[in-house]
Amino acid sequence: GEDVEQSLFLSVREGDSSVINCTYTDSSSTYLYWYKQEPGAGLQLLTYIFSNMDMKQDQRLTVLLNKKDKHLSLRIADTQTGDSAIYFCAESDTGTASKLTFGTGTRLQVTL
Amino acid sequence: DAGVIQSPRHEVTEMGQEVTLRCKPISGHDYLFWYRQTMMRGLELLIYFNNNVPIDDSGMPEDRFSAKMPNASFSTLKIQPSEPRDSAVYFCASSSGRYSNQPQHFGDGTRLSIL
Numbered sequence: 001g002e003d004v005e006q007s008l009f010l011s012v013r014e015g016d017s018s019v020i021n022c023t024y025t026d027s028s029s030t031y032l033y034w035y036k037q038e039p040g041a042g043l044q045l046l047t048y049i050f051s052n053m054d055m056k057q058d059q060r061l062t063v064l065l066n067k068k069d070k071h072l073s074l075r076i077a078d079t080q081t082g083d084s085a086i087y088f089c090a091e092s093d094t095g096t097a098s099k100l101t102f103g104t105g106t107r108l109q110v111t112l
Numbered sequence: 113d114a115g116v117i118q119s120p121r122h123e124v125t126e127m128g129q130e131v132t133l134r135c136k137p138i139s140g141h142d143y144l145f146w147y148r149q150t151m152m153r154g155l156e157l158l159i160y161f162n163n164n165v166p167i168d169d170s171g172m173p174e175d176r177f178s179a180k181m182p183n184a185s186f187s188t189l190k191i192q193p194s195e196p197r198d199s200a201v202y203f204c205a206s207s208s209g210r211y212s213n214q215p216q217h218f219g220d221g222t223r224l225s226i227l
Contacts, residue, residue, distance in 0.1 A: 033215065035218075040220070041220050041221075042116070042203055042205075042218030042219050042220045042221050043155075043203070043205075043218040044218070045215045045216070045217070048215060088155065099157060099160070099168065100157070100216065102154060102155040103154075104154045105154065105155075
């Protein structure tokens with residue numbers, strides 16, 4: 001089945017850029033998503049990218065997709081303490097567009 | 113606009129008791145999903161519905177788990193009898209369509225502890 005992997009933890013200083021990485025195995029992935037989970041809350045959609053795109057930018061967020069290597073990254077510019085959370089990448093494929101496969105999540109810690 | 117509403121937010125009960133988790137999807141969304149989140153297994157899809165009909169329940173762990181959607185604005189996930197290994201955060205999510213650019217919106221979850 002599909003597999004989505006992420007590193008478990010990332011620590012950055014406030015004001016620096018954060019880069020969270022994700023690898024997936026399903027070559028038929030159509031859309032790839034980044035979700036943010038704050039303590040005690042559900043997952044909040046941050047952004048998504050279609051598989052025929054290489055890059056998508058949305059304010060402080062930049063998503064890069066390397067389809068050949070099945071590698072997805074989320075860059076957060078000027079990271080703030082409010083960005084501290086768990087970040088999940090997820091993928092869906094063409095055949096079952098309603099089903100998402102989530103990664104294990106990366107806990108981002110922003111230090112002063 | 114109201115998001116996905118789940119109740120209760122927290123539930124603590126003893127092993128063997130019946131547990132019922134509730135979800136109200138966003139109005140107009142015709143897909144509803146139930147997930148379970150644990151430290152060991154991460155986020156797992158248990159079951160999802162389209163137009164109140166269960167489409168895929170392959171993630172439901174065993175017969176002790178059941179889910180229903182009697183109408184477009186309400187769904188329940190029931191565990192009977194409950195066991196300590198069922199302790200987890202259960203999320204409900206809804207979306208407006210089957211296409212990948214119609215993302216899932218999550219509720220805040222129910223934190224379930226089985227003693």
